[in-house]
Amino acid sequence: MARLGVCYYPEHWPQSRWSEDAATMFEMGLRIVRIGEFAWSRLEPSAGNYTWEWLDSAIATLGDAGLQVVLGTPTATPPRWLVKQHPAILARDPDGRPRKFGSRRHYCFSSETYRDLACGFVEKMAQRYGENPHVVAWQTDNEYGCHNTTVSYSDAAAEAFRLWLARRYGSIDALNQAWGTVFWSQEYSDFEDIDPPNLTVTEANPAHQLDFRRFSSDQVVSFNRAQVEILRRHSPGRDVLHNFMGFETSFDHYDVSADLDVATWDSYPLGFLDQGWCDDDVKARFQRQGHPDFAAFHHDLYRTCGDGRFWVMEQQPGPVNWAPHNPAPLDGMLRLWAWECFAHGGEVTSFFRWRQAPFAQEQMHAGLLRPDGSPDRGVTEVARVASELAALELPDTDRGDIALMIDYDAVWSLEIQPQGREFSYLRWVFEVYQSLRERGLDVDIVGPRHDFDDYKALILPCQPYVSEALADRLRRFSGKTLVGPRSGSKTRDFSIPGQLAPGPLRGLLGLTVLRVESFALAHLEAVQLGNTRYDAVLWREELETDKQVLATFAGEFHQGTAALVENNDFRYLACLASKPLLDKILSDFCEWSGIELAAPLGDVRLRRRGKVQFAFNYGTSPAEAPAPGDAEFLLGGRRLPPAGVSAWRTR
Numbered sequence: 001m002a003r004l005g006v007c008y009y010p011e012h013w014p015q016s017r018w019s020e021d022a023a024t025m026f027e028m029g030l031r032i033v034r035i036g037e038f039a040w041s042r043l044e045p046s047a048g049n050y051t052w053e054w055l056d057s058a059i060a061t062l063g064d065a066g067l068q069v070v071l072g073t074p075t076a077t078p079p080r081w082l083v084k085q086h087p088a089i090l091a092r093d094p095d096g097r098p099r100k101f102g103s104r105r106h107y108c109f110s111s112e113t114y115r116d117l118a119c120g121f122v123e124k125m126a127q128r129y130g131e132n133p134h135v136v137a138w139q140t141d142n143e144y145g146c147h148n149t150t151v152s153y154s155d156a157a158a159e160a161f162r163l164w165l166a167r168r169y170g171s172i173d174a175l176n177q178a179w180g181t182v183f184w185s186q187e188y189s190d191f192e193d194i195d196p197p198n199l200t201v202t203e204a205n206p207a208h209q210l211d212f213r214r215f216s217s218d219q220v221v222s223f224n225r226a227q228v229e230i231l232r233r234h235s236p237g238r239d240v241l242h243n244f245m246g247f248e249t250s251f252d253h254y255d256v257s258a259d260l261d262v263a264t265w266d267s268y269p270l271g272f273l274d275q276g277w278c279d280d281d282v283k284a285r286f287q288r289q290g291h292p293d294f295a296a297f298h299h300d301l302y303r304t305c306g307d308g309r310f311w312v313m314e315q316q317p318g319p320v321n322w323a324p325h326n327p328a329p330l331d332g333m334l335r336l337w338a339w340e341c342f343a344h345g346g347e348v349t350s351f352f353r354w355r356q357a358p359f360a361q362e363q364m365h366a367g368l369l370r371p372d373g374s375p376d377r378g379v380t381e382v383a384r385v386a387s388e389l390a391a392l393e394l395p396d397t398d399r400g401d402i403a404l405m406i407d408y409d410a411v412w413s414l415e416i417q418p419q420g421r422e423f424s425y426l427r428w429v430f431e432v433y434q435s436l437r438e439r440g441l442d443v444d445i446v447g448p449r450h451d452f453d454d455y456k457a458l459i460l461p462c463q464p465y466v467s468e469a470l471a472d473r474l475r476r477f478s479g480k481t482l483v484g485p486r487s488g489s490k491t492r493d494f495s496i497p498g499q500l501a502p503g504p505l506r507g508l509l510g511l512t513v514l515r516v517e518s519f520a521l522a523h524l525e526a527v528q529l530g531n532t533r534y535d536a537v538l539w540r541e542e543l544e545t546d547k548q549v550l551a552t553f554a555g556e557f558h559q560g561t562a563a564l565v566e567n568n569d570f571r572y573l574a575c576l577a578s579k580p581l582l583d584k585i586l587s588d589f590c591e592w593s594g595i596e597l598a599a600p601l602g603d604v605r606l607r608r609r610g611k612v613q614f615a616f617n618y619g620t621s622p623a624e625a626p627a628p629g630d631a632e633f634l635l636g637g638r639r640l641p642p643a644g645v646s647a648w649r650t651r
Contacts, residue, residue, distance in 0.1 A: 008353070032068055034350060038077050063132075075141045086117070112156065118227070144220050164218065220256060240261050246268065272290070273286060311347050314353075400443055432582065440601060448467070470504075489503065500514070502572070509570050519537070529550065550571070603618045620642045624640065634648060
């Protein structure tokens, strides 16, 4: 059952206000309330001095009003007294400077001292509230990785990294061989000789850097798992979740999610658009709506992370405070964002926050209520969604026809050695997703270890390391596969494969990559596909192949060389494609795979949930929902106003 929620901070407001807040929440249609994730200093104002009574009252007040509580463990904000007693718990930045107290997320994941203190507090919290009937779920910590805090260069991280390397390689000789340390006389005689890869004169060994990124991700996994085990022991039957972020790739979300019941994420479409990579004209066009594919991309990613279960834990309710510019959402967008979450299979949309704080860092961040407690404009939209939810029974979410592979290890590899300043793995993957969505497709996201056997088609936009296990699964896959540039170009140890790229995929693709080159943004490399000439951008590969060539480079220096190759059920693209070229390649690939595409949708986006088809208008002009003539509309109608939502039952 889909539900609405809100994030609430009772410690920010007089207790005399709590019951009024709770009653108003319930009357508005909210049913889930997250509390507690930043309240450590109020719950333990000094070491061993616990003040649980106010939280007891807050939970009881919310529960008595008919609300269900998600209780956060407040370990993202260790209090001042703890830092004073244990200054070594602080993370260190790439320049070796400690993160100072006065904000949040200042701890180091590798500090055993902090892990013991954090877990000790979580244990006491879970013992007190684990069986509370009003507590239905737990959130671990808050927004892992936010503010560039996954990677720490502390002494604790250095020592933990050495132990991690010793377990991984077994011997220092194996590490030297894997890292290629004979280069630049970098050979080590002992694991104790190895430091984190910062403060080097020029770039550190890329294999060293990649292993440090993998290690840092594993530290997040381990830290989260320690809390999850405590919560499961003392609070059986409750969901355990974490709130991930948008476009955050500093740790492996698949690995963290393996220990959770639900993957949740914090959705701020306007802020992420403004600080993102989009061109200025796109930012201006969608400044009040957000990019039409941003939220959907993360819904699909986190649905996979949660093995089919995801929430939006924080949904933007108005202007935020942290982006370069902070416009207000177009009227109707809160409703659209909520329904888009539910259309993708989300169980909960929770708005951040209930009431705008008049103090401290987030005082310019809007809430559902203004700082004086009066309702802001989003209240009406939230109440409308609640009413609509009560009248509409949502079917289960079906698997789509096409799967898109996203790999965090690939992100790190290409950040470490992009070989072209503007080469962005995440942007390329998102552009592939966007192109498919613009033609009405439901896209499922998978990781390298996920099942993709039952899809009609699979896309690997860029997969530098391809394990033998993944290569074997691709051989057995019965659908069509499109493989993008740089795939199979690295071994697990960040070396070029002995028989060149695409490594384990050479036999499947029927080609060898002889040379690669990258270009400045201004350079366009011509590609001939059919009777039309398109542009490749940023990246080009020189291939050796005797397989069918579907497109060729047409530039002065590369006339007639292969740009797109087909071999049996596989296609390989040897460049990054401009949007017109990418749209054409993906359209042809879907047709080849037997997948039906809609006509280009402009600013409208579709998502199917069971037999219910949703349409969302991200434009500022009215549009038409592409519904059949006999459609039975469940929400809205054929005309989609700006920020409009329609849903109809398919036959």
